Amino acid sequence: MISPRGLGGRGGLAVLLALVVVTGATAAPSGPPVRIGGTLALTGPLAPTALLHKIAGEIYVDELNKANGLLGRPVEWVLLDDQSKPDVTRSLYEKLITVDKVDLLMGPYATSGILAAMGVAQRYQKMLPHHSYGMPHLAKYEMHFPTAAFGPEPNVTVPARIYDALAATSNPPKSVAIVTSKFPSAQFQSNGAREVAEKRGLKVALYLEYEFGTRDFGAIAARIKDARPDFLWVGALGLDGNQVIEAMKKLDYMPPRQFHLFPAPGPLALAPDGKLALSHTFFEAHPPMLSNTGAARLVPLFHDRAAKAGVPYVNVDTQAAGSFAAWQVLEAAITATKSLDDKAMAQWLKKNPVDTILGRLRFDGSNNYGDDLSKLKQVQDGKWVVVWPREFAAPGARLLPP
């Protein structure tokens, strides 16, 4: 291996310059790394979805380091495993700040972990960009910046968007059954789905809550079948949706339409009985969203990395894109303020929108939330495609009837 020191003298410098010219190399980041600390649920029940965030984050950091890093310095992502536990998350963020002494923070995966990390970030006055938080009314910290663009009242706006889409079809539902995990964000938005349905005159034929981690959905499926709703809302987290579908199938029953709030995207899209299932999203890898900032860069890289990591569904969806957007927000704040100062960056973000893979995000509303960018997607031919609002629908795609 040849090192620059080994080349020596003017001749060596000339060879080095020639190499730079030939390989087209750009100025590599130098100096001490900018250390960005965060956790993800690398193990535990949230791990399958957190894996998508890990891949997206790694891609972003690698791309930064291939370019000029941050402020000309290389970037190091200090990533720890919070085991899907909020208490562990809290301790690890404490460690990242006080022991590892990271320069900046990146949020963990999912609402309960983010809420735990937010408390620590607030205590040390560190800015916290994050990507998967679903309860805006509880996020009171002035220096948190969400890229899960639910808007300030997702319990109202998300169900309204879903019901709007269904109401625009030729046979809108007249009754709804809502079954939901008690995972905080799922329960919060599903409870909102019940209230919005009642206000719209939809009959709520069933409302059930089950514990996060429920194994057997046989009896729940029997109750759904007994209620015979036109539309089933599953406040699903991860695999819940697949399990509900399988349990209903075993009872020889399937509701005309079904919606899954936060499903594991791959298993539901690829499940034999998941066709035409509906879900919530902020991003899917098809036009017109492919023209969003950074989308063209992330989609092929994610595809390759996810395939190498053995992930069955390798398309970028709302999870990976949300993570990517959080890194974009962080980079935008650093670049604009030319500093790593949390308060300066937070002030800048509060005043300036950021163009991300999810679209334009702004943080000047209630609890730093901007617009609700929610979209409705549907499994069509084994892939998720956006079907509502129409201006974001995949080319030629529309909400298919049951």
Add this chain to the structure above:
Amino acid sequence: MPSLTLLGQAVVSGLLAGGIYGLLALGLSLSWGLLRLVNLAHFALALLGAYLTYQLGTAWLVPPWLATLLIVPAFFALGLGLHAVFAYFRVTEFTSLLVTFGVAVILESAIQWFWTADYRRYETAYATASLRVGPFFVPTLELLAGLTAAALALVTWAWLRFTYIGKALRACAEDPAMAVAFGVNRRAQAFLLSGVSAAYAGVAGGFIALIATLAPAQIWAWVGVVFAVVIIGGLANPLGALLAGLLIGVSESVTMAVVTPAWAPLVSFSVLILILVLRPDRM
């Protein structure tokens, strides 16, 4: 008020879920009751068995029944190996909790390293097949798992009750010194039982692969309820484990159907507390 069909279907679902609980509880009950080892690694072995069934089926198209036939002897050998480690380090009933927890964590990490944290689903044509009995639907895979659990529980009960080895195992558990004085080879019996328990985990894994979607963290999904089943059923009591599994399964399922699913996890532990209050000799 729930309809009779809903109630009946909930009982059917509960009985079938209880069969899985019983199947998982069988090996744990034997090792705890007869070897005095609280084997948390049993759950990790079951999930490893599930992943191996998935791997054999999806990568090499080995049918699940054949995969189970391959996995059972392999797991018997694995059980022997694990027991050799426990014996070497003189693991006691209390320390077994810590040691086997460590083994379970290692196995979880190994599973995650090989299969990643992402979900794995062994899709088969019969995964959602059901038999129709009057107004009720009986999922065939769960039925098969329940019947297997019943058969294994019955055979194990008969083995412990009527064979020399079974009597020797029970004697060792009750009074090891006296059993050894009567010529029982305690060490060999312990190895045999450890192998059998691990093999039962392999059988349970085969059904888990077909019924559930796999993720490494699932190792811990059954721990609470299966421990309740083992204690309610009585240590080293195969038929008790099966019946307790059915009791818990039906209680949970009926609670989901009549009250709310959120209360279901409370049921197994409420039943456990009730039984321990009424029958404190269960522990």
